[in-house]
Every structure is written in structure tokens, then in C-alpha cells.
Amino acid sequence: MLRCHFIACAALFLVSVSDIAVASPPPAPTGAAGLRLDGFSSAPGAWKPSLAAAAPVPAPEAGQYALRFPCPFPQGDIERITWDLDLRIDLGESRGLRFHLLCGNPEPISGFTFYYRSGGGWYSAPFSLNDLNTWNLVTVAKTEMGTEGNPAGWGNIDGIRIAAWRGGNAATEFLIANAALIPAEAPLAIVRGDWAARQHAPESRAIQDAAKTAARLLDDLGLDYAVISDDDLTDRRVAGRKALILPYNPAMPDAATA
Secondary structure: OHHHHHHHHHHHHHHHHHHHOOOOOOOOOOOOOOEEOHHHHOOHHHOEEOOOOOOOEEOHHHOOOEEEEEEEOOOOOOOEEEEEEEEEEOOOOOOEEEEEEEOOOOOOEEEEEEEEEEEEEEEEEEEOOOOOOOOEEEEEEHHHOEEEEEEOOHHHEEEEEEEEEEOOOOEEEEEEEEEEEOOOOOOEEEEEOHHHHHHOHHHHHHHHHHHHHHHHHHHHHOOOEEEEEHHHOOHHHHOOOOEEEOOOOOOOOHHHHO
16 A cells, blocks of 8 residues: 555656656757857856746756746746846847747746847837747747837847746746847848837837738748848948838938938
């Protein structure tokens, strides 16, 4: 009888552990196409977690550039867990960031948000998982991002934040690997109307939605493109482009039309 009780308890323990963690994650794909962000994974101790979380740790079993993010959601009123990283990035032309993400038990997480910090504000966009227990390729596209506060521009990104939102009272974790910028070298460039949206606040949603639609159409056609804000529209950033796409830009800053 004692032996039976021990086996039952051991089985329960194994089930509990498997619910929390990806004990032996499959290796991450070889890489997300683009320019790898060394600072993202080479210094896991540089990440600053919120009070309910712990800093990410290397996950070498999943790949050289993989990090494991512990994500406990205990009983309480904590709505989200965040991890911040000081990281300078020039996103003036790139259309965004890609990485691989794996979560064996996503039930405690209702969704994720990715943030770029820029001066006194943020750019942010939600994302979610499509497939469980396998690596998902996540694209954080500039055209999908909204603004919070007063960001200093896409060329002045000085930090990133990853947020996991509560979906239940349990502990889980997720892994991120192969963070990379999408290359900016492309014959086409969408002009995102950040300046225009500020000047024409009633039309800001339409301006942002038009840029999203243009980007999705180009994605569907399999065409490479850059995304340049009208705040950053300089000769250097448009040099070599075959065409600039203005999805809905009711006005342009003087510097962009000079």
C-alpha cells in the first residue's frame, strides 16, 4: 500500500512540473531572418523583472540564443508580469523585430505585449501564440504598434519591455530565442504617419490603419519593404529606394518635403 501511495504521489508531482515548465524544450529553429540583437540574450542579468517575476536565465538546451522567462501568477491582483531591458536600437527604417517563442503551458497567460521605450514614451503591440508546445515565429511590426506617452522617435529606441498578462492563478514559463531586426534594405518603403497623426488627431486611427493595411498587402505579396516614420524621413533613410508608399498621409512635416 505504501508503495502504491508513493507511485501515485510521484506521478502527481511529474504532472505538476510538466504543467509549469517546458522541461526539455525542443531546440529553437536556427534563427529568425535578420540582424541578430546580441544584447537581447547575451546578458540575461541585465533584464529587470517586475516584483512578481524573476529575471530570465539562459536556456542552452534550446539554443545558443535562448532565454527562459519564469512567469508565476499567484493568487492576487497582479494583472501582468514585465521584464525590461536597456537596449539602444535604431528602428528608423526597419519594419520591426522577429523572435521565436515557446510556451508549454500558456493557460496562465492571456496574452503578451511587446514594448519599445523611446525617451518619454513607448511604442507597443500585443501578440499571442498560434501553436502550443512548438516554437512560434513572432513578428513585432512597427505598423501594428500604437503609442503611449511621448516617444522620442523610432531612431531613438533605448529599451524594450515584454509583458505577460494574467490568464489564471498558476505558474508557467516561456522561452524566447533568436531575436533579430528585420533588415531595412528594401526597394520599397511605407511612410508611417506618426507626425500626421499628432497633427490630425481625429484621423489618427485612420492614418495608423492605412499603414497596417499597406504592410499586410505587401506581406501577402511576399515583397520586401522598409517602414519609415514621417518624423524620420531624411535623404539618408530614403536613399536607394525605388518607391515610397504613402497609405494615408494627409500632411507631411516641412523637413520631409524640403
